[in-house]
Amino acid sequence: MSRKKARKQVFENVEVIDAGAKGKTIAKAPDGKVIFLPNAVPGDVVDVQTFKKRKAFYEGKATVFHKLSDKRTLPACEHFGTCGGCKWQDMGYKHQLFYKQKEVTNNLTRIGHIELPEVTPILGAENQYFYRNKMEFSFSDSRWLTLEEIQSDKDLGDRNALGFHIPGMWDKILDLNTCHLQADPSNAIRNAVKQFAIENELEFFNTRNQTGLLRTMMIRTSSTGDIMVMLQLFKEDKAKRELLLDFIAETFPQITSLQYVINGKANDTIYDQDVICYKGNDHIFEEMEGLRFKINAKSFYQTNSDQAFELYKITRNFAGLTGNELVYDLYTGTGTIAQFVAKQASKVIGVESVPDAITAAKENAQLNNINNVEFFVGDMKQVFNDEFIETHGQPDVIITDPPRDGMHKDVVQQILNIAPKKVVYVSCNSATQARDLALMDAQYKVIKTQAVDMFPQTFHVENVVLLERR
Numbered sequence: 347m348s349r350k351k352a353r354k355q356v357f358e359n360v361e362v363i364d365a366g367a368k369g370k371t372i373a374k375a376p377d378g379k380v381i382f383l384p385n386a387v388p389g390d391v392v393d394v395q396t397f398k399k400r401k402a403f404y405e406g407k408a409t410v411f412h413k414l415s416d417k418r419t420l421p422a423c424e425h426f427g428t429c430g431g432c433k434w435q436d437m438g439y440k441h442q443l444f445y446k447q448k449e450v451t452n453n454l455t456r457i458g459h460i461e462l463p464e465v466t467p468i469l470g471a472e473n474q475y476f477y478r479n480k481m482e483f484s485f486s487d488s489r490w491l492t493l494e495e496i497q498s499d500k501d502l503g504d505r506n507a508l509g510f511h512i513p514g515m516w517d518k519i520l521d522l523n524t525c526h527l528q529a530d531p532s533n534a535i536r537n538a539v540k541q542f543a544i545e546n547e548l549e550f551f552n553t554r555n556q557t558g559l560l561r562t563m564m565i566r567t568s569s570t571g572d573i574m575v576m577l578q579l580f581k582e583d584k585a586k587r588e589l590l591l592d593f594i595a596e597t598f599p600q601i602t603s604l605q606y607v608i609n610g611k612a613n614d615t616i617y618d619q620d621v622i623c624y625k626g627n628d629h630i631f632e633e634m635e636g637l638r639f640k641i642n643a644k645s646f647y648q649t650n651s652d653q654a655f656e657l658y659k660i661t662r663n664f665a666g667l668t669g670n671e672l673v674y675d676l677y678t679g680t681g682t683i684a685q686f687v688a689k690q691a692s693k694v695i696g697v698e699s700v701p702d703a704i705t706a707a708k709e710n711a712q713l714n715n716i717n718n719v720e721f722f723v724g725d726m727k728q729v730f731n732d733e734f735i736e737t738h739g740q741p742d743v744i745i746t747d748p749p750r751d752g753m754h755k756d757v758v759q760q761i762l763n764i765a766p767k768k769v770v771y772v773s774c775n776s777a778t779q780a781r782d783l784a785l786m787d788a789q790y791k792v793i794k795t796q797a798v799d800m801f802p803q804t805f806h807v808e809n810v811v812l813l814e815r816r
């Protein structure tokens with residue numbers, strides 16, 4: 347028996363007791379170690395086959411379900427279980443919220459050792475499906491096959507697919523029929539494009555060999571009714587490109603921005619590529635509380651617009667502005683939070699590392715007639731120095747919304763040096779947020795904390811914390 351095989355173990359009749367980081371559920375093995383499972387719900391009683399053994403835990407898979415949890419619900423999506431997108435679709439929404447709240451509280455207390463105030467219940471989303479305003483689908487000539495398909499001797503025809511990468515299989519794409527994350531016409535556009543491309547023999551991309559024409563398709567929808575479609579092609583082929591783009595424009599006249607990019611690089615990021623507008627505008631608009639935000643193909647914008655509005659209201663409310671404050675909005679992106687709080691502040695300074703985002707932030711502020719915001723480009727740990735503070739002033743309130751890794755320790759230290767009265771910390775990763783809060787604990791007290799669910803059916807959770815100087 348190989349060493350690898352010898353590590354595999356079967357545990358029978360174990361109860362799944364919790365759900366935790368990265369969406370995995372948790373059971374206890376008879377030897378007391380934790381087992382992380384990707385395919386169960388707390389309350390299930392299952393047999394587990396382990397595939398990884400570490401000092402403190404196992405990783406495994408539930409193979410037999412003896413009892414199904416009453417926290418379960420029927421997944422809405424036919425692709426659930428194969429697609430990596432909505433891992434918690436089989437758990438009732440109120441239970442998803444419970445485990446998200448628990449994750450935030452655990453991280454703040456265990457990692458951050460924070461003395462928590464009374465915790466306000468997590469803010470759930472009204473729309474638990476079809477809430478995303480942006481999706482990106484990949485074309486592939488190597489559709490992922492089910493076991494039955496692999497074992498069947500039937501001719502499976504072409505293997506063209508338009509959908510999502512299968513987790514852990516970089517070159518296999520799940521062919522989607524209906525995705526429950528973005529409202530129509532998203533599914534209609536994707537399915538029509540796929541069918542037209544197959545009928546007209548437009549080659550789907552092959553990641554392994556780097557061949558083909560059609561690479562990805564991004565669809566952005568917005569509360570203003572604007573729709574953006576951006577095709578990414580691997581090479582220039584004017585006739586085929588225009589054939590497909592004309593088909594899209596004619597079939598979906600409601601598209602307000604039809605664009606494409608030709609990207610012959612090995613990877614499919616478009617941030618260093620020229621995006622070309624084929625029909626309509628090179629942007630769409632999103633609207634929030636009377637503010638308009640211009641979004642182009644490369645812009646970052648929160649992907650759940652409804653819950654972003656809730657998140658920003660909580661942030662502004664925590665900041666408790668009276669109109670006299672100088673506010674810094676760190677990691678400002680396209681300056682949405684900065685503009686959202688500007689009316690209640692004396693001045694807002696936004697800092698962000700992506701130059702295009704800052705260009706958009708300045709343009710949006712002008713469009714919205716907001717004159718008391720200023721935006722600066724740069725890496726936070728370099729820009730946010732003593733000279734910057736001397737030039738722009740001592741902030742009364744700092745709002746910070748860093749990426750998943752949290753803040754660099756020099757940025758945390760600079761906040762401590764500046765010592766504003768209040769810090770509002772918005773985070774999409776409460777573990778790194780807790781780590782940063784621990785560094786601030788001697789000087790700042792956590793006054794309020796509020797989790798917000800931006801991504802129903804997934805384990806992701808956003809958390810806003812108000813800190814006041816001790």
Ligand SMILES: C[S@@+](CC[C@H](N)C(=O)[O-])C[C@H]1O[C@@H](n2cnc3c(N)ncnc32)[C@H](O)[C@@H]1O
Pocket residue numbers: 646647648677678679680681682683697698699700703724725726727747748749750774
């Ligand atoms: C979670 S997003 C916040 C965006 C914005 N607050 C919003 O709600 O739209 C984090 C932002 O931090 C920016 N960022 C990441 N690392 C950075 C760094 N080292 N310095 C400055 N900005 C950075 C990213 O480009 C991104 O726009």
